[in-house]
Amino acid sequence: MRLLKKSKWMWVGIMLAAVPLILFGCAQSAKERAASAPKPTQEQLQKVELLNRTADDMYKRVTQGDVSGGREVLKQLNDQLPKIQFEGITTADGIRALTNVLNDATRTFNAVKFNPNEGQLNAVRLRLATDALTHASQPMWLQYYKQLSDDISKLEKSAKAKNKADLRKAAGDLSLHYSIVHPSLLISRSATDVEKMDSLTAFVKGQAEGSEDPFKNVLNAVPHLVQILDKLFMKKETTAYLPYADQQNPILWTLVLGSIIMSALSFAGWRLSKKDDGVVTIRRSEDA
Template identity: 55%
Template sequence: MFFAMRRKWTGLIAVLALASQVLIGCGQAVRSEGEAAPKPSQEQLQRVELLNQTADEMYKKVMQGDVAGGKVVLQQLSDQVTQIRFEGITSLEGINALTETVTEAKKVFNAAQFSQEEGQVSTAKIRLATDALTHTNNPMWLQYYKLLLEDVEGLESAAKNQQKTELQKVYRNWEQHYGIIHPSLLISRNPSDVEKLDSLTVFMKQQILSAQDPYTQMLQILPQVRQSLDKLFMKKEATAYLPMAEPQNPILWTLTIGSVILAALIFAGWRLSKKDDGLVTVRKPEEG
């Protein structure tokens, strides 16, 4: 009898312990749902807007051939970046992308032999990156979608016709166009989505440079490249990445699920306690 009652209470305690874990998990989920993302202060927004204006000034000077003036403005921009708190504006990956872009531009402009093309590319990267910080809904880098899509179509055409020279040429265009908006993507989009397209880009390069017959692999991977593009640029045709509809009241939904699970556990505990009145039959081994 003692062992039967002990088993009964042990089962109930286990059920109640599990139920408490459910309630704790639901409570944590409710707290996480209720936590709002930090909003940038007015001072932060003003500093970022000033940064964007400085980048625009630098871009205009460099494109007009005033390299010395662009270099001076670049230093001003570099000083401004260190004085801005980016919490609530972009992710850690976005901050790193911005600072690395500015650092790379300083290397280009301080090189012993300045390259006009590299200077313009690095300036364009900065201009698009600062614009992405200030225009979250409609940044300028979205204009690159058509250009990148044309690159994908060019890669597909070259692969179908097995034209390796043309394939290499179009890939270089893709690499440059994608590289220009890469910092902006990390500022504006989910870093994991950007990393996926990064991996696809590296794979394409490996196939083009190393494989004697890269055409089959390219034709197989280009649909994934197109889908990643559509997701990053938020195009409706990216049907493979349609988000799941979220409940209108996630906190209420979380509590409802927790209540259902808890009720099921309590019922299971009640049945355990009622089974054979909590007694466990012990049979003696048959003699002989």
């Protein structure tokens, strides 16, 4: 028995007709996820704002040399944090990052021998982290882009010059400055992107400190460092990463998915039209 190619195109037509429904379903799902996302209450926002003011107070005291005053304010932060619900404000990764930086600061300020440098670093990390919670669109940690970008440039320059001492210093500076904004990044950005930056900074530091000939590996890592840094700080478009299905780009993801489906169906239709001149032969089982 032979079937006309019209029957094949009927199935292709059905599949193509289903594409708008698929896209509509994807768009609706994205909208539903955004609508169902928990919204912070006014009470939550007020508590977070108080946390931010308290962290600012601690930071000012510590930078002015008032360590005992900073320690007292740190106690207030430890009292405030457990009373705040962060749903709708940051992710579980962000909450862990904030808790960890607060714990680090507490250990530093309660140590038998206080380290002023560590104390100031923890005060800065904590200040930037609480600011990230209250200023999602324009957090203070964005100011560190130039510093980190300069560190990467120095890393590249020293690798090209094959100067291991300068390379080690540049890698150490990059690691230190990145650690300052690390908690804030986990509060504000995708944990996946932050983990990429974590891996890259750890890699170049390990190469600079441990490898006998680290220069080629570091130079290979530099473009990736620049790319992910720009993505985290939203400085320019990055083309190496496909859009992912998050709440920030649901429409973009839907359009990409739709384009893929349309391309696949169009190709399938073309293949069907070419095979056996559009006619397919169906054999009975006894003829096989």
